[in-house]
Amino acid sequence: MAPLYFLSPKTMFTVLNQVSGKSFKCGDEESVLDGALSNGFNFPYGCQNGFCGQCKAVILNGEIDYAGEIPSVLSADDIDSNMALLCQCKAKSDLYIAVDELDSLAAIEVRSMPCRVEQINHLNHDVIQLILKIPGAQSLQYLAGQYLDLEHSDFDSRYYSIANAPTNSNLIELHIRLVDDGKLTNFIFNSLTPKSILRIEGPKGSFFLREESECPIIFIAGGTGFGPVKAIIEHLINIGSQRKVYLYWGVRNEVDLYSNLPSEWSEKYTNISFIPVLSEANESWDGNKGYVHDSVIKDFEDLTGFEVYACGPPVMVNAAAKSCLEHQLVKENFFSDSFEYANVSNDDA
Numbered sequence: 001m002a003p004l005y006f007l008s009p010k011t012m013f014t015v016l017n018q019v020s021g022k023s024f025k026c027g028d029e030e031s032v033l034d035g036a037l038s039n040g041f042n043f044p045y046g047c048q049n050g051f052c053g054q055c056k057a058v059i060l061n062g063e064i065d066y067a068g069e070i071p072s073v074l075s076a077d078d079i080d081s082n083m084a085l086l087c088q089c090k091a092k093s094d095l096y097i098a099v100d101e102l103d104s105l106a107a108i109e110v111r112s113m114p115c116r117v118e119q120i121n122h123l124n125h126d127v128i129q130l131i132l133k134i135p136g137a138q139s140l141q142y143l144a145g146q147y148l149d150l151e152h153s154d155f156d157s158r159y160y161s162i163a164n165a166p167t168n169s170n171l172i173e174l175h176i177r178l179v180d181d182g183k184l185t186n187f188i189f190n191s192l193t194p195k196s197i198l199r200i201e202g203p204k205g206s207f208f209l210r211e212e213s214e215c216p217i218i219f220i221a222g223g224t225g226f227g228p229v230k231a232i233i234e235h236l237i238n239i240g241s242q243r244k245v246y247l248y249w250g251v252r253n254e255v256d257l258y259s260n261l262p263s264e265w266s267e268k269y270t271n272i273s274f275i276p277v278l279s280e281a282n283e284s285w286d287g288n289k290g291y292v293h294d295s296v297i298k299d300f301e302d303l304t305g306f307e308v309y310a311c312g313p314p315v316m317v318n319a320a321a322k323s324c325l326e327h328q329l330v331k332e333n334f335f336s337d338s339f340e341y342a343n344v345s346n347d348d349a
Helices: 030-037 075-079 183-190 223-238 261-268 294-299 314-326
Strands: 010-017 023-027 056-061 065-066 083-085 089-091 095-098 111-122 127-133 146-150 155-161 171-177 197-204 217-223 245-251 274-276 307-312 334-338
Touching: 010 030, 023 030, 023 155, 056 261, 083 245, 127 183, 146 183, 155 171, 155 183, 155 223, 155 334, 171 183, 171 223, 217 294, 223 245, 223 261, 223 307, 245 261, 245 294, 261 274, 274 294, 307 314, 314 334
Parallel strands: 010 095, 217 245, 217 307, 245 274, 307 334
Antiparallel strands: 010 023, 056 083, 056 095, 065 089, 111 127, 111 197, 127 171, 146 155, 146 197
């Protein structure tokens, strides 16, 4: 007689959010964030890889554990304040936590659906614009700035920010940068053809416009971090917003400014200003040079009353956060999305 094997039952803990007074059950083998999202709680989050820090929360009571070392995104002050990274920690007891849930995400459903490749456009030497069409009468409801997982049966899924405003939600635009060792991005650049069928899952993330605010906005985009920023600015234009907008786009050299839209916006709309910043500019460049966040601080020594949306590589986002908070930006007015390229099995971006 073959031996019988029994799976150990999953231990379930109760997680109570002090802010909302609501609770949910979370297994000891899933992250606290996954437990919250699967139970319909609109906790803020971003990369889900432990790099962006968007899912930080205070553990008021209870025990958590990380699979390895404490994530480096948590500072010494964070740890002293009992701050945890919900996408990486697991409950080891009932938890009492403090998280500000996002009401704007309440009506947004994460869905998985097929899509067809409508267009593949090379924007420059290493950035592709991918236009996907959701077939039939289906559409994807999302907030400008959110991202989705792009899935192909032969590769690990990768997440990409949606680069168009949600005005025609059965067409999805992605800006994809080529990564030398990235399996999926190399396939997209070299082998993917129009009419191919892929799958998407989304929308995800808490990087989106806070429409209830009237504060002037400073966007800090690094590389293809311009994609979600483009979606948010398009949305501002579509709703007729007159909020003052300053777009700082940081790239290495001029060829990396792969879109003319920022210049067109600044010419057409008096409330939109565009400041490109090159970190490796040649002698012919007479615009801003250096790190993009330094240009922001040079222009705005006091950020009181502003909102800042930063999107791009983690080193840029972290530097922008540090500089902005040192110049009187209210912490709650800094919103970010870090593109972490290294923490994926296929090294894609």
